[in-house]
Amino acid sequence: MTMDAPLDMRPAAAVPSTPANALLTSPILPTLLKLALPNGIAMAGTTLVAVAETSYIGRLGTEPLAGIALVFPFAMLTQMMSAGAMGGGVTSAISRALGAGDRDRAATLALHAAMIGACAGLIFTVTMLAFGRTFYTMLGGRGGVLEQAMQYSHVLFSGAIAIWLVNTLASVVRGTGDMRIPSAALIGVAVIQVAVGGALGLGLFGLPQFGMRGVAAGQFAAFTLGAAFLAWYLFSGRSRLILRVKSFTFQRDMFIDILKVGAIACLSPLQSVLTILIFTKILAGFGTETLAGYGMGSRLEFLLIPITFAFGVASVPMIGMAMGAGLVARARRVAWTAGAAAFLTVGFVGLIVAIKPMLWVSLFTSDPGVTAAANAYFAWAGPGFGFFGLGVCLYFSSQGAARVGGPVLAGTLRLLLVAVGGWWLASSGAPAWTLFALVGGAMVVFGLTTALSVRLTRWGK
Structure with a gap:
């Protein structure tokens, strides 16, 4: 019996551990479609916001429509950089850490990502508030069109930090394989943006008509609330990561892990x-x-x-x-x-x-x-x-x-x-x-x- 016991235990010790995440083992195409569907719905909602916003800006007149055309490339750049470029770097770094089984590293990466998002948003705010008029003038903005663009731009880019934080924190959650919460948050942001922007911009429901400032205020308010929700979700312990702020320390390699993808992207x-x-x-x-x-x-x-x-x-x-x-x-x-x-x-x-x-x-x-x-x-x-x-x-x-x-x-x-x-x-x-x-x-x-x-x-x- 003493000779047999070790032999009986060998097969059990040789059994590999079960992967912690089904994304490592699930069939590729069905899993991809399952993850893509919420993102597609959220992005479609975001696209419809642009259509709705253009519609009620059109009710403000021709000059506001021309003004929003001047701001649009820079607003699009803000979204693309924060969601698709740097956001991809965040999702990549966190998912690679989770794939390696290092949840502590993934959680620390999430905190560093939030710092990157806040700093990038601040850079956009300072740049557009300081040089926005110059940029729009270079694109051909003059007179009333330029002033309409500036009214919208000042309010919009004052909230650039919120835009960056929403997309950065959404990317953190996506890195865990959860696509539903980020998609739900973005749909909520879209609904609030249309409702608040339309009401303040056109003066609906007895509210004062703020014009282009009111339209931009809708996006400011929506992304601020979206950032607050995603931050609450991550820090409340409901996500797949446990964030420990008290034990947080700056780590250079964490920034590098994110920026080596996000900055180039x-x-x-x-x-x-x-x-x-x-x-x-x-x-x-x-x-x-x-x-x-x-x-x-x-x-x-x-x-x-x-x-x-x-x-x-x-x-x-x-x-x-x-x-x-x-x-x-x-x-x-x-x-x-x-x-x-x-x-x-x-x-x-x-x-x-x-x-x-x-x-x-x-x-x-x-x-x-x-x-x-x-x-x-x-x-x-x-x-x-x-x-x-x-x-x-x-x-x-x-x-x-x-x-x-x-x-x-x-x-x-x-x-x-x-x-x-x-x-x-x-x-x-x-x-x-x-x-x-x-x-x-x-x-x-x-x-x-x-x-x-x-x-x-x-x-x-």
Whole structure:
């Protein structure tokens, strides 16, 4: 009996422990879809807010509408940097720590992430309050339009810290694999923003009409409440992380772990905004009808971004946890699955509008010149939508693996193609359709180059 006892115990000791998180073992596609759905709903709600806000600003007059157009690129940059770029770095770092089984490190990373978000928001506030008028003037703002932009901008960017904290804390929760709470918080923020902004901006329910200041105050209030809710959720012990503020100490490697992904990833939103601004400037020389036709197309692209974002952000914690656990092959399968899903979904919509553009264009205009320009845009750029979705989704997936250099370079290539190619075509007197073809081609190059960089980049140590 004394000889047999150790032999009987060996199999039990050899049994591997069960993984702490189902994201390491669950089937990839069903899990990805389950995580993507709440994100897609939340992002769709956020997109509808932009539509609603534009609608009631339109009731304030033409100058407010033109003013919001000046502020929009900077507001979009704030959201993209905090939610998609730095937010991806936060989700990546926390999920990799959890995948490695180090919950204490994940909790400490969460506190460092909150500090990064607060500091970044403060930088945006100071920059836009100090230089906002200069930026809007450079974009062509003059007179009453510039003053309307400044009224909106002052209030909006005074609350930039709240915007950054909402997206940063939401990214912390996503890093644990929980997509429902961040999505619910963002939907709540969207509802409050529409209600408060509309009421204060238009003077509804007997309230004073504050105009553009009131519209921006709706976003200020909504994100402040959203940040408070997410902070309460994380510090109340209800999340999957236990945050210990009393024992918190600054750790340089924690900042590096987040910033090595998030800081580099922040270049991507800058590239996207620059691409839009440069191409819009080039098209302005082709006349109002051409510019309006492009506006129809870019509006659809904006509505398709939530689909890509949903798949991409859902892939980050799955990939991060797999990388933390040393499951590199699984991490790559998640990335390609998410990329394929985004490519097929967004690409399907792109092909539909390329074949039947009036399904979309007729919703906004019946002007023959604008319709012709929009039809030309969709015919040439529509087939590239799928590749754009592929590239953006793999950009997010690369954040999960802490390897974002390749996708960022692919975005740089797209920017150069649009800027240099667009300038050359415009200066050569080429017709407008050639610029639309350039946009479609740049999307294809962006998607394929991003995919190639992911394929060639070594993941893991």
